[in-house]
Structures are given as C-alpha cells and as structure tokens.
Amino acid sequence: MSAIDVKAHGSAPNLFAKLKGATGPLIGLLALCIFLSVSTDTFLSVRNGLNILDQITVLGIMAVGMTFVILIGGIDLSVGSVLALSMMVMGWAANVAGLPMGLAIILALAVSAVSGLMVGLLITAFQVPAFIATLAMMSAARGVANMITDGQQIVGFPDWFTMLAIDRHFGVLTATVFLMLAVVLLSWIFLQYRSEGRMVYAVGGNPEVARLAGIKVNLVTIGVYVLCAVLAGLAGIVLAARLDSVQPSSGFGYELDTIAAVVIGGTSLTGGAGGIGGTLIGVLIIGVLRNGLNLLNVSPFLQQVIIGIVIVLAVGAETVRRWKA
DSSP: OOHHHHHHHHHSOOHHHHHHHTHHHHHHHHHHHHHHHHHOSSSSSHHHHHHHHHHTHHHHHHHHHHHHHHHTTOOOSOHHHHHHHHHHHHHHHHHTSOOOHHHHHHHHHHHHHHHHHHHHHHHHTSOOOHHHHHHHHHHHHHHHHHHHTTTOOEEOOOHHHHGGGTOEETTTEEHHHHHHHHHHHHHHHHHHHOHHHHHHHHHHHOHHHHHHTTOOHHHHHHHHHHHHHHHHHHHHHHHHHHHTEEOTTTTTTHHHHHHHHHHHTTOOTTSSOOOHHHHHHHHHHHHHHHHHHHHTTOOHHHHHHHHHHHHHHHHHHHHHHHHHO
C-alpha cells in the first residue's frame, strides 16, 4: 500500500465512524420532528414535507460545497455573494445579451468557477488567510453583481426554466430537489470511494503530513474552493428558477446559514472530520426548524436567536467529542 493510500485510509473515517459522528444531529432532527408533530396540526403532512424539501434546495447545494471547504480546514464567506453574481450574470446574459438560456447558465457557472479559482490562488500562491481571501471576494462579487445592472433586478425567464422549481415529477419532487439530491449523492460517493475524496480528508487532517505523503495540497485546496463557488453559482440558478427573477441583493447572510448547516451536521471546523451525510442532516435541521417556527407563529427575529443557540450547542457538542477523543 502506498504512502498516499495509508494516509487516505487513516484520514477518511470508516462507515461506522461516519454514522457515529452523525448520530447526535440525527437524534436532534428526530426529536425536533416529534416535537413539531405534537405542537402543530400541519407539520406532519406530505404537503408540508415536500415544502420543506423545496425550501432547502438552495441551502443544501451550497452546504455541500461548504462541507468540502471546512473538511480541508478552510472557510468561505463569499458563497452568498457568488450566488448573487451567478444569478445576475445568468439574468443579464439571457435577458439583456439575448443568449440562449442554456448558454447563460453555463456562463454563470463559469464566472462562479473563476471567482473560486481566484480565492484558491490567493490562499495558496499568496498565502492570504482563507478568512481574508473570501471576505475580499464577498465584497468584490457583490459589487460586480450590482454593477451588471446598476443594482436593478431582472424579471422573467422561459417557462421551462421556472417550471424546474414548480412541476412535481411523479407528483412528488421538483427538478430542483432532484438536482440537490444528485449533488448530495455524487459528493458523498466522491468523498467515500474516490482517492481524491480521501485526499480532502488528508489535507484537513494535517496538510504537512499530506504533502509529505505526495498529495498536492495546493491543488486540492484550489479545487475545493472552485467546487464550492460553482455549487454556490448552481444554487443561485436554482433560486432564480424559484423566484423567476434575479437581483443583486440575493444571498445576504446565506454564508452563515451554510456554515451553520455544516457545523450542525457534525463536520469539524478544524478540518479532517465530518461528511456529506451529516451536512444533509444539518440542512434538514435548519429547514425543519424554520418551517416549524413559522407554523408556530414565532417572530422572525426570535427565530434567528433560536438558530444561533442551536449553532452554539452544535459547536459545543463537537468540542466535547474532540475532548473525549
């Protein structure tokens, strides 16, 4: 077995360990569902369950990308702004430049990839801390998003595009929900079964040891930030389909919800531990919590306080697990 294989297998937890790491969030999700089922008359219904899935598509896609970033011990504060930039590029290309919708979507994803590439190069080539690099991109991407249309929204897209978020295939799931599930599944397979995925864990566990084992740490880092940006751009396209409009103010605060979902799902902020399964549970916790609080007519301001408390409890639980380990 090669040095890379030894490091990879040592860094990527086995299936039992991954399930064990997600046990706490899963128990929390089940307890939350039981409480809301007893407290409200409409929570435990097929229609409400499908609404929750529709509402978490954007957060779910973004959280997958953020999982990769946090697994390598990084952070990305720019995802909300990249989401807005992707939306505005697509809207401008389709409605102003007159490009076919498919080509406009590809252009939006390409711009997102470039923003992720710039962040990755800042971190690896210029040794800029991830917090500062992504903070700079957050400001720059938001500024460019506003510049594209001078801060104005763009309304109206082809019917087939908006139907992606409306038409329920087999009477159950929309195309955007299928897309989110596909992103989750492919990412899980990548991290679980591909050597490149195990390299992500290795870099997060100990970058220097990973480098000595032959892993190109800088290349992995750049690739992860590009992936995170592309998925943020894809989430922006999904949001545009849901709203049938794009505006440069979209995505404010999404980076915090995205990080929260990943942390609540059990991924360690220090890197090297966690996974997509836990992130999906974290996304569901936030989605179910918001849905339930709305059904209980809880003030939106109080909702933010409650979600903040949940984040603190999740981080505290992760800290306790590390101490015990």
